[in-house]
Amino acid sequence: MSGGPFVPEDPAGALAAFLDSLRGERLLFFPVRHHSPACAWHLRQLIREARPASVMIEGPETFDRFVVDLQRAETVPPVAIYTHVVERQVPRGGRGEAREERRIGSFYPLCDYSPELVALREAAAVGARVGFCDLDYPRQVRCEEADLRERRRLTSLLSEAQLQESAYLRALAKRHGCRDPHELWDRLFESRFREIATHDFVRQVAAYCWFARAHAPAARLERDGTVAREAHMAARIHRELTRLRRAATGRAREAGSEATGPLMVVTGGFHTPALALGWARSWKVELPPPAPAEQVLEALIPYGFAQLDALNGYAAGMPSPGFYQRLWETAGESAGAIHEAVALDLLTELPARLRKAGASLQLSTADAIAAFAQAVLLARARGNDGPAREDLLDGMRSCFVKGELDVEGQLVLDLALELMRGDRVGRLPPDVKLHPLVADFRAQAEALRLERDTGTPRELALEIYRRPRHRQISRLFHRLAFLDVPYARCVGGPDFVMGRDLDLQIERWECAWSPLADGALIEKGLYGSTIEQACVALLREHLERLEEEHGEVGALEAVRAVTLCLRLDLGEHLPALVGAAHARLAAESSLGQCAEAAAQLQALVRLPGPFAAGAAPDVERLAIAAYERSCLLVRDLPRCPPAGETEALAALTRLRELVVEAQVGDGSAADATAAGPPDAPTPAVPAPPPAGPGGAAVLDAALLWPAARAALADPGAPEAIRGGLAGLLFACGQLPAAELEAHVLAGLQGIGPQGSTAPAYLHGLFTLCREITWQFPAIVRRIDELLGRWDDQEFDRALPFLRLAFAQHTPRETDRVALLLKELHGSESPLDWYSRLLDEAFVHGNVALAARVEAALRRDGLGHFLAEPVPR
């Protein structure tokens, strides 16, 4: 095949030849558009009329094993076959052996009006053999020359991209005054399907698709795997024909009966020309080897209209499945009458929806009548027998929107599209073998009385302390979230893993079932056959990473794995994780990580949440270990690199909080020196709604002070760290005021390679103990003197660091310091620091100008012009 589009020399003749090839004595082709009610209706007619002996359907041939289940009446569409294949690929910038694994998955969605499903069920009714004839999914994936990394989302095996993106059909749509090929299809086929005889209908659909195919670039067909798939389908059809012929001759020899029915081939219309005209038979395609079974997963799952809607971005097929479902279900004499009945239904339902949504705009019956009339008139003006989907939407645009389309109209149109989308979710017979993970999820959801049948999001408020059922729901949700199953999303509540908002008692979740949840569960099938097993396996993966000796996992992450394990209520796996965390802590060299880990663990001990209570001793020991490691690392602070100073100061703050809290928890109040190890009350188990700080692990403050003093005494310690340590010791009563004053005085006089180191020192000091500024006027006076000595250049250089230092103060505290300064300078002017009239650039400009004027005057010997005469 060459690269360009195949356009025959004699298009009319070629088309006629194609149309004649559709209907042979032994072979019938039915080109369909996936998810088209009109195609489904005519296909049903044709199967009943032609009574084929065998029906072959476009779809991976491995799906044959689902045929029986799909044919059963208890299978209520929409349903889908989910499939994925695990591909191994050399990562980008490929380094030899290391291959990354990637799962590539797709859905094969079927609804009531899918021609494929109708073919499956009608074939059974006429006793025909039925099966799928397309290449199996893994080989389809491998024939497609796409970078697998780009296929991050699940696609549909029944996508209409080739028709939808056909330049020819787009141009044709434009000429007919249609927005896109969807609307063109509706106009040409759906809006009058009843009025066309089945054989004419088939020929018209075939012609429609033939034009799209004839103008499709051949190079693209090869690239996207179409060629390989069609060659395979052609071979399958040929085999089936041979088989039928043999069977027929065999039977004829036996019974002398007449020949059996034909073979009917139901594929997307885009493929029909290649199959019917025998092009695909001549293509020599080398197929990749089939994938080993353990890399492939296939499962029948319930599906939803929300996922079927092309407008939702799933690239499925047709937009608004709810609308077409109504067309399929509504009885009527003609296509026009059916469309009108559906339009009337929808137009009367929408105002009620709008009321329910609490929209300010209310629509009356008069509006519905006007919109109906508008839709019908528009349909007539456009040559549709009844209002097609876009006519109906246009009717709403005209009559339901009171204002601008993209402002007032948005809510109405969104609701209209939602209504036309429908919220139907399919069901499978109870005995269909579900994927075990999905089955486990179902069973748990049912036991917890969670609704699973609508796709509409709901918000749940779980009282995780008071109600056992809520606790169980929360546990399930957390486990699903851990498995990346898009079912429930936590939107508020205590976060035990990150240690935030632990005092909250209610967890808020947004939950909505979607078939993607089943899909995600099925994907996790490689981890285990129950949710708990899968979680454990995934945790174990975490653990393996933690246990790698030279791994890059920090202590904090190891500790978080512990809290996560508790949150998932997998307590029996805790010891291994705790062991790993201890090992990580012992190897951790970052004070920040250790202090943060200690803080989080301490929070967990104090507020164990609904699940961690039983593990208190383990967690407590871990918290103490983290604290002890932190104290040890404090001794290393003098060697802290400049980039780590901020983190180190934050860690010191953490430690200060921890020690102070532990003392408050002991009831030994602020007397820090007395912080010995008295008997700490063990954490209340199980924790009722936490009120105030409960018990906490006993942290031995006596470990911290020597470490801090030793670090402070180190002459090589960076100024910021020195300030921070001094602040810490003073704030906790470990440094007498006089010593502090002397220390600060020394700190303010420091000179480094870039000038004064005072700002860095102050930054450290204020981070740990900013109350110094208003408790010790003497220190403020020292700072004031220091600043007074600086010239403008020095001050400008230090300004950013000074800002950083003083930024710790709250506005009220800043005012207190300002008042102090006012007293110091004996200023009379009222305290008004905030000038909104002048901006910074203006003041700077004028200050610079004043300096230049002064310099110029002095240069010219006119210094005496200045207010302060120059000393002679």
Add this chain to the structure above:
Amino acid sequence: VDKEDLGMVTPEATATPLKLPAEGFFATELAALAATDRDPRPEGWRLSPQAVKTFVLGNGGRALRHRVDGVEVELPITRKYYGDELLVERAVVTLLGNRGLLLVGEPGTAKSMLSELLAAAISGDSTLTIQGTAGTTEDQVKYSWNYALLLAEGPSRRSLVPGPLHRGLERGQIVRFEEITRCQPEIQDALVSVLSDKSMMIPELGDEQRVLLARRGFNVIATANLRDRGVNEMSSALKRRFNFETVPPIRDRQMEMELVRRQAEQLLAEAGVALRMPEDTLDLLVTTFQDLRLGRTEEGATVEKPTTVMSTAEAVAVGFAACLDAHYFGGGRAGGEHVTRQMVGTVFKDNPEDAKKLAHYLNVVAKARARRGGAWKAFYESRSLLEG
């Protein structure tokens, strides 16, 4: 079209009118459509809905063959409105029904032109127009009196001076209400009963003539700007009697270029200037307007939107002015520098910030495009015009 019948006075012998209404300007096209129109016409309509649509959107350049005074004539129907075709379809269908049509959208999106074209095609008369202002009174909308006759004869049909709405009802024609939201709400609401009952009460007249019933073909096309300053909110009673259509700015660059080219050429021809806008200048003009309108450049960079509306109508005005500038004051070829000069006066009216935004656009966006040479280069180099 019988001009006397429309009440138009044209001093034919002495001068040409400055601007003809659509039914006068496109008289030959309307006649050709009427002669060839095979689709059924609603009662009171001069053309079938299909032909109305063709009149507005053109027939793609195909010549309509018909006979005028026994002579075979071929005439293509030109495209007059360059926006959304589906919108025109919906508008025509709305006018067939019993609700009025309200065209809303930003200034300069051809709402008034569309209303004029529809009225001309449907009723053959686009002059039954009420211009909504803060000072519009109810008698300007409905009817007033010839006071001399009123004193002499008392209220009678003879002493009544019909306003546009009265005429529309009486003759079964489309009435245009421009800028309806600029009117006081009580004046707007004069339409409520007329639109729902399709009749007008004239209590001053005797019993037989008290009610004026609308003839078929009557309807109202109103235009409104919902976001502008100084507009009045419409009552929900009136909103219910209208179908709203939002007229969007033209998004397709080729289409907008085509429209600006045609309109500017038409204006230049009327002004007697034999000058055409060079293609690169046109491209520059339309691209600049689209970039500033959307706040995003062709390349995808964000630019600040001016407060003025960057409508197609303004682009035409700038293009026309730039050509006049080039014709009378320099060069004879309209380039980028003429566009800059005219944009400041024509588009940026009262907000000095807007000129700064244009300067930024020139310094950043136009600079990159100046490498293409031509108009973009001249445009960029003219940035000094914006300073000071």
